[in-house]
Amino acid sequence: MHRAEPLARADEHQHGGLAQDAVGQEPPVFLLTVDVEDWFQVENFKPWIPFDSWGSRELRVVDNTLRLLDSLETLGGDRPVRATFFILGWVAARCPELVREMDARGHEVASHGYNHRLVPTCSDTELAEDLVSSRHCLEDILGKPVAGYRAPSFSIEPRLIRLLAECEYRYDASYNSFSGNARYGSFDDMPPADRGVALLSNGLYELPVSNLTVAGRKVPWGGGGFFRLIPKHLYAAGVKSEAARDGVFHFYLHPWEIDPGQPRVRQASAMFKFRHYLNLGHCLAKLTYLLDHLDGFVFSTCSEHLSHVTEKA
Numbered sequence: 425m426h427r428a429e430p431l432a433r434a435d436e437h438q439h440g441g442l443a444q445d446a447v448g449q450e451p452p453v454f455l456l457t458v459d460v461e462d463w464f465q466v467e468n469f470k471p472w473i474p475f476d477s478w479g480s481r482e483l484r485v486v487d488n489t490l491r492l493l494d495s496l497e498t499l500g501g502d503r504p505v506r507a508t509f510f511i512l513g514w515v516a517a518r519c520p521e522l523v524r525e526m527d528a529r530g531h532e533v534a535s536h537g538y539n540h541r542l543v544p545t546c547s548d549t550e551l552a553e554d555l556v557s558s559r560h561c562l563e564d565i566l567g568k569p570v571a572g573y574r575a576p577s578f579s580i581e582p583r584l585i586r587l588l589a590e591c592e593y594r595y596d597a598s599y600n601s602f603s604g605n606a607r608y609g610s611f612d613d614m615p616p617a618d619r620g621v622a623l624l625s626n627g628l629y630e631l632p633v634s635n636l637t638v639a640g641r642k643v644p645w646g647g648g649g650f651f652r653l654i655p656k657h658l659y660a661a662g663v664k665s666e667a668a669r670d671g672v673f674h675f676y677l678h679p680w681e682i683d684p685g686q687p688r689v690r691q692a693s694a695m696f697k698f699r700h701y702l703n704l705g706h707c708l709a710k711l712t713y714l715l716d717h718l719d720g721f722v723f724s725t726c727s728e729h730l731s732h733v734t735e736k737a
C-alpha cells in the first residue's frame with residue numbers, strides 16, 4: 425500500500441496544502457466512536473424485529489451507554505478519553521438526558537440517522553429527511569450545532585455524500601474499506617486520507633473507519649464483532665501498527681456490545697446470532713485493556729481531530 429498523501433491533494437484549489445512533514449511528527453490519535461442504538465435496532469435482527477415493535481422492547485441503551493461513559497472516565501490516565509457518539513434520533517428523542525450527559529462529559533454527539541434505515545433503502549427525499557431530522561433532534565436537545573454523521577452499517581454511497589453536504593453536515597464517518605460485508609457501501613471516489621481525514625470534492629470531509637492492511641489487503645480491524653473476536657494482544661498490536669502507518673486509528677463500538685444480559689433473539693439465523701452475541705461478556709474488559717495499552721496515543725473526538733488536521737491546511 426502507498427502511504428497516504430497529504431490532505432490537500434484531494435482538492436488543493438479549495439483548501440490549500442498541509443505541511444508535508446506533519447505525518448509522523450505528531451503522536452498517534454485514537455478516535456473512539458460509538459454507534460448508539462439498542463439491541464433490537466441492529467440490522468442482523470431486522471427480519472425478526474419489525475420497526476413498529478421497537479416501542480414495546482426493553483430499552484437498555486441508556487444503562488449500557490452510561491456504563492460505557494463511566495468506564496471512559498477511569499481510562500487513559502492523564503489523557504482524558506473523549507469519544508464521538510453517533511446516536512440514533514429514535515433513541516435521542518426518547519432519552520434526551522443521555523444526549524446531554526454525553527455532551528456534559530466532554531464527548532462529541534453526532535448523528536447515526538433517525539430510524540437506522542440503510543442508505544440504499546431510502547429515496548433521496550427520505551434520506552434527506554432522515555439526515556435533517558436526526559441532526560435537528562440532537563441540536564434541539566443540546567442547543568448547539570452537530571457536525572457529523574455515520575450511516576447504519578457503513579452503507580455509504582455517492583448519493584449520501586451529496587445529500588450530507590446539502591443538509592449542512594461537516595463530515596461523514598460511514599466509509600469502511602473492508603469489502604467482505606455485503607451491507608457496507610462503496611465509494612469509488614474516496615481520495616487518500618491524511619491522518620484519517622479525506623477532503624471530498626464537494627467540501628465534505630470523510631473520516632474512514634480504520635482496518636488493518638496486510639499484504640495490500642484490508643483485514644477487518646475497525647471494531648464491532650471483529651474486535652470481540654480477535655485476541656486482545658493481537659488486536660492492540662494491529663491498532664498500533666496501523667496508527668504508526670496512518671497517524672490515526674478510527675475505532676467503533678456499540679453499547680449493546682457490552683451487555684451480555686440483553687434479550688436473545690432466538691429466531692435469528694445462527695450466523696447472525698454468532699456475530700451479535702460473540703464475547704459480549706468480555707467486551708468492556710477488552711476495551712479497557714486496549715485503551716490502557718495505547719501508550720503515547722492522544723484520544724480525540726472526530727470533530728476535534730478534523731479541526732486539528734484542517735487548521736494546518
Ligand SMILES: [Zn+2]
Nearest residue numbers: 459461576577
Ligand atoms: Zn448502527
